[in-house]
Amino acid sequence: MTINTHPTLPEFEYVRPETLAEASEFLTRYPGEARPFLGGTDIFVRMRDGLITPNFLVDVKKLDGTNDLRFEPQAGLTLGAAVNMNRVIASREVQAHYPLLAEACRSVASYQLRTRATVVGNICNASPAGDTIGACLVFNGVLHIHEVNGLRQEPLAEFFLGPGKTTLKPGDIVTAIHLPLPPKGCAGVYLKLGRNKLSDLSLVGVTALGHPDPSLPSGYRFRLALASVAPVPLVPTQAETYLANQPITPETIREAAHLAAEACAPIDDLRGSARYRKEMVRNLSAKALSEVWEKLK
Numbered sequence: 001m002t003i004n005t006h007p008t009l010p011e012f013e014y015v016r017p018e019t020l021a022e023a024s025e026f027l028t029r030y031p032g033e034a035r036p037f038l039g040g041t042d043i044f045v046r047m048r049d050g051l052i053t054p055n056f057l058v059d060v061k062k063l064d065g066t067n068d069l070r071f072e073p074q075a076g077l078t079l080g081a082a083v084n085m086n087r088v089i090a091s092r093e094v095q096a097h098y099p100l101l102a103e104a105c106r107s108v109a110s111y112q113l114r115t116r117a118t119v120v121g122n123i124c125n126a127s128p129a130g131d132t133i134g135a136c137l138v139f140n141g142v143l144h145i146h147e148v149n150g151l152r153q154e155p156l157a158e159f160f161l162g163p164g165k166t167t168l169k170p171g172d173i174v175t176a177i178h179l180p181l182p183p184k185g186c187a188g189v190y191l192k193l194g195r196n197k198l199s200d201l202s203l204v205g206v207t208a209l210g211h212p213d214p215s216l217p218s219g220y221r222f223r224l225a226l227a228s229v230a231p232v233p234l235v236p237t238q239a240e241t242y243l244a245n246q247p248i249t250p251e252t253i254r255e256a257a258h259l260a261a262e263a264c265a266p267i268d269d270l271r272g273s274a275r276y277r278k279e280m281v282r283n284l285s286a287k288a289l290s291e292v293w294e295k296l297k
């Protein structure tokens with residue numbers, strides 16, 4: 001067997017449509033052969049490694065609205081698909097209203113990579129390890145999708161079907177993710193465990209968000225999202241429901257972290273064992289919830 005130690009990109013045709021309608025039409029004409037791309041930090045690596053071999057790459061970075069980063073005090077944040085992560089981190093509005101999203105973006109690889117990588121690309125790649133997905137989930141993100149027949153909106157919570165698998169059909173282009181206004185008085189944290197501090201995918205990632213909610217017995221609502229511990233980014237709803245109904249104490253936080261670990265279905269891979277991952281979910285969930293609780297108090 002010959003091992004190619006210097007793999008290169010296979011040939012492909014670069015396509016740059018002028019409009020979203022043209023882009024969707026082209027993608028529909030070549031299902032399985034044409035794919036949209038943004039920063040290219042996932043897709044080119046997968047092509048180089050021979051995992052996918054599209055004949056056409058459709059650049060959707062300049063299309064209508066995909067470069068917008070817009071905060072509306074009555075509606076929330078609309079993050080265009082082509083907005084790179086450094087722009088998200090630098091945005092005053094994101095820092096003021098969604099610091100958790102900026103924190104998640106900051107955990108991704110390096111400054112250089114983040115000048116290309118986008119939040120929407122992170123989502124569409126549908127890796128359970130995607131670092132920015134948790135923040136978008138706990139803020140109840142909604143995807144704006146351009147399809148051949150028009151536009152649709154889809155809650156992010158319903159988007160993931162498996163590793164690399166989403167509800168997207170040929171011709172679908174995600175143009176933006178919308179985050180509704182953050183809950184009043186919320187606090188969040190993202191804890192990422194990698195093999196090193198820089199430029200590694202998460203072995204486990206825990207996103208936690210909490211806010212006062214007088215309608216609940218505990219008086220607080222906590223949201224959790226877990227990365228790298230299931231075939232899709234995971235929301236452990238049992239842990240969330242438990243905390244909604246119990247007084248928030250160190251003991252109930254520990255129990256919620258236990259419920260989060262129980263909800264996981266991690267795998268063994270070269271970065272860590274399933275058992276280790278589960279234990280780390282327990283530890284990091286307890287730490288994340290405690291940190292959020294301290295901020296809320």
Ligand SMILES: Cc1cc2nc3c(=O)[nH]c(=O)nc-3n(C[C@H](O)[C@H](O)[C@H](O)COP(=O)(O)OP(=O)(O)OC[C@H]3O[C@@H](n4cnc5c(N)ncnc54)[C@H](O)[C@@H]3O)c2cc1C
Binds near residue numbers: 119121129131174
């Ligand atoms: C060295 C290195 C380090 C990395 N470190 C991290 C890390 O720490 N954390 C992390 O989460 N990720 C990491 N990644 C993965 C990658 O950078 C991120 O997932 C990034 O957010 C992908 O965004 P992109 O814009 O480059 O996506 P692209 O590569 O352009 O696209 C990703 C996928 O989404 C599809 N797609 C793109 N745009 C659209 C659209 N508008 N509509 C529908 N489908 C679309 C593409 O067809 C492709 O399948 C790393 C990658 C590299 C190379």
